[in-house]
Amino acid sequence: MSLDRTDVDKIAHLARLQIEEQDTPEYAQNLSNILDLVDQMQAIDTTDVSPMAHPLDAVQRLRSDLITEENQRENLQSVAPAVENGLFLVPKVIE
Amino acid sequence: MFDKTLAELANGLKTGEFSSVELTQAYLKRIKAEDKKYNSFITVTEEQALQQAQAADQQIAAGSAGLFTGLPIAHKDIFCTKGVRTSCASKMLDNFISPYDATVVDKFNQAGAVTLGKTNMDEFAMGSSNESSFYGPSRNPWDTDRVPGGSSGGSAAAVSAQLAPAATGTDTGGSIRQPAALCGITGLKPTYGRVSRFGMIAFASSLDQGGPMTKTAEDAAMMLNVMAGFDKQDSTSVDREVPDYTAELDRPLNGLRIGLPKEFFVDDMDSAIAAQTQAAIKEFEKLGATVKEVSLPNTALSIPAYYIIAPAEASSNLSRFDGVRYGYRCENPVDLEDLYKRSRGEGFGTEVKRRIMVGAYALSEGFYDAYYNKAQQIRRLIRDDFAQVLNDVDVIMGPTTPHPAFQLGEKTSDPVAMYMEDIFTISLNLAGLPGMSVPCGTVNGLPTGLQIIGDYFAEQKLLNVAHQFQLATDWHTQSPQGI
Numbered sequence: 001m002s003l004d005r006t007d008v009d010k011i012a013h014l015a016r017l018q019i020e021e022q023d024t025p026e027y028a029q030n031l032s033n034i035l036d037l038v039d040q041m042q043a044i045d046t047t048d049v050s051p052m053a054h055p056l057d058a059v060q061r062l063r064s065d066l067i068t069e070e071n072q073r074e075n076l077q078s079v080a081p082a083v084e085n086g087l088f089l090v091p092k093v094i095e
Numbered sequence: 096m097f098d099k100t101l102a103e104l105a106n107g108l109k110t111g112e113f114s115s116v117e118l119t120q121a122y123l124k125r126i127k128a129e130d131k132k133y134n135s136f137i138t139v140t141e142e143q144a145l146q147q148a149q150a151a152d153q154q155i156a157a158g159s160a161g162l163f164t165g166l167p168i169a170h171k172d173i174f175c176t177k178g179v180r181t182s183c184a185s186k187m188l189d190n191f192i193s194p195y196d197a198t199v200v201d202k203f204n205q206a207g208a209v210t211l212g213k214t215n216m217d218e219f220a221m222g223s224s225n226e227s228s229f230y231g232p233s234r235n236p237w238d239t240d241r242v243p244g245g246s247s248g249g250s251a252a253a254v255s256a257q258l259a260p261a262a263t264g265t266d267t268g269g270s271i272r273q274p275a276a277l278c279g280i281t282g283l284k285p286t287y288g289r290v291s292r293f294g295m296i297a298f299a300s301s302l303d304q305g306g307p308m309t310k311t312a313e314d315a316a317m318m319l320n321v322m323a324g325f326d327k328q329d330s331t332s333v334d335r336e337v338p339d340y341t342a343e344l345d346r347p348l349n350g351l352r353i354g355l356p357k358e359f360f361v362d363d364m365d366s367a368i369a370a371q372t373q374a375a376i377k378e379f380e381k382l383g384a385t386v387k388e389v390s391l392p393n394t395a396l397s398i399p400a401y402y403i404i405a406p407a408e409a410s411s412n413l414s415r416f417d418g419v420r421y422g423y424r425c426e427n428p429v430d431l432e433d434l435y436k437r438s439r440g441e442g443f444g445t446e447v448k449r450r451i452m453v454g455a456y457a458l459s460e461g462f463y464d465a466y467y468n469k470a471q472q473i474r475r476l477i478r479d480d481f482a483q484v485l486n487d488v489d490v491i492m493g494p495t496t497p498h499p500a501f502q503l504g505e506k507t508s509d510p511v512a513m514y515m516e517d518i519f520t521i522s523l524n525l526a527g528l529p530g531m532s533v534p535c536g537t538v539n540g541l542p543t544g545l546q547i548i549g550d551y552f553a554e555q556k557l558l559n560v561a562h563q564f565q566l567a568t569d570w571h572t573q574s575p576q577g578i
Contacts (some may be wrong), residue, residue: 003330003398004264004298007336008452011452011455011459013452014454014455014456014459015410015439015451015452015455016200016414016417016432016435016436016439017436017440017442017443017448017451017452018436018439018440019440019448020439020440023445027448027449027452030449030510031449031452031453031456033509033511034449034453034510034511034514035453035456036396037398037399037402037511037514038399038400038402038457038466038470040395040396040399040405041354041396041399041400041403041469041470041473042465042469043472044393044476045346046469046472046476047192049472049473049475049476050472050475051468051471051472051474051475052299052471052472052474052475052478052529053471054299054331055287055288055478055525055526055527055528055551056287056288056333056527056551058288058331058333060330061326061330067459072194074294075194075195076194076420078192078194078419079190079191079193079194079420079421079422080419080420080421080425081418081419081421081422082424088420090419090434091428091430091431091433091434092430093430093431
């Protein structure tokens with residue numbers, strides 16, 4: 001599997017990562033090497049093998065629909081880059 | 096004092112040989128004097144440590160102390176510590192003062208432990224050498240031109256250099272066992288779900304597991320007694336009774352059945368490491384164990400499967416770092432997309448970005464079946480291999496790593512070469528099984544580890560086996576030159 005610059009740009013956009021243009025070739029090379037490594041999997045026949053999501057095949061625990069958490073808004077927002085009136089501030093998204 | 100184990104220090108506190116404040120001050124002074132050489136700590140929490148030590152001394156004086164009261168330890172900087180920077184060794188979290196404690200940290204606080212500080216690691220635990228840290232690499236106390244391993248490299252270096260008697264670590268593909276082996280200490284990765292992941296910054300949620308890094312198996316048992324247990328705040332925590340992990344340490348090993356997987360002795364490994372593993376096995380035979388060759392035929396597939404599953408989960412977990420709620424935010428974003436892209440592009444290091452991109456690619460439209468689904472199928476094959484072997488033997492043994500510690504910079508330009516160093520440790524994370532590394536020799540003055548693998552929730556058995564080995568050998572008592 002060989003990725004080119006366009007592939008790297010597309011993946012970086014999907015992952016919302018800014019990649020500097022001069023770094024793109026190295027990412028393309030390294031990502032291609034990693035995909036070559038993982039392609040070893042394709043040689044194995046896994047027909048009828050069910051995918052394993054959890055080592056102990058556990059399923060999601062359920063609980064009663066009750067409020068168990070205290071409101072910690074101020075505590076948790078204390079580490080936010082920009083807040084106002086309990087809201088997280090971001091650049092304008094609606095004109 | 097610095098060569099004492101947790102068990103010995105606990106005894107010293109109990110008999111009044113020294114106070115927790117004296118012990119803590121001694122370690123803080125040593126860290127200040129020595130850690131320039133190793134860069135094993137990112138943050139030293141001097142003030143909090145002394146407060147905790149004073150509280151511990153009061154408890155000891157009042158007769159209300161527990162087994163862990165007053166013992167100093169260090170936490171890997173992946174565990175959230177309230178009021179203290181928790182960086183995960185990333186620029187992204189360089190400014191992050193955690194508003195809450197991880198369950199593991201809370202448990203140690205409740206047990207009366209003293210936190211000396213937060214240890215260095217690979218950024219977001221992604222690495223096998225500690226070189227991807229935003230704060231610079233930690234160095235191996237046995238040879239400071241070499242890596243301590245990773246990702247819990249700072250914890251391993253700190254324990255090895257006697258800057259902390261013990262530390263916490265986390266293991267997603269070998270990140271406790273590999274640095275433990277490379278720094279000549281004892282490390283235990285428990286069964287998936289045994290130790291709470293709440294407040295342990297997530298890398299790959301179906302693989303991550305916290306555990307102890309110590310001088311001895313006995314100390315690891317003491318640590319696990321504090322760390323293990325059900326936590327409703329972690330949705331994959333296992334609700335199962337926690338035994339006393341020190342209770343079975345002294346059980347004789349007569350009749351212990353050991354399996355040696357032929358796939359753990361590969362052509363391109365260091366032949367001295369293979370020889371040392373065999374010598375360790377001979378020790379177990381002297382202790383009454385029987386040994387047979389076994390096969391884990393899908394071992395070689397564990398690296399490819401891991402390098403889909405771990406990056407896929409990482410790309411999802413790390414999407415939370417968006418420059419909005421916490422962590423790094425870029426200067427003057429022109430719009431929301433620019434805010435996301437530049438905050439993440441500038442805040443994450445190269446290896447983290449690489450893995451996020453591999454994960455995003457593997458999960459993108461049209462590739463899911465070929466990559467993620469295939470990897471999860473192979474994961475089941477790997478688990479089934481272990482299940483079959485563990486029907487016939489009590490523990491599986493082999494080398495922890497194929498080579499001793501490598502030079503700083505030796506593998507940084509070739510990620511795939513770095514990934515291959517985890518060949519013996521990764522399959523356990525995929526299967527969810529517990530594993531330990533204990534020192535079993537040296538190669539050219541560098542320590543090497545013996546890996547001991549057991550069935551689900553067999554931590555007591557692993558600790559028993561490791562402890563008996565440490566009673567019969569003295570590899571675990573050896574220190575780097577000058578320490």
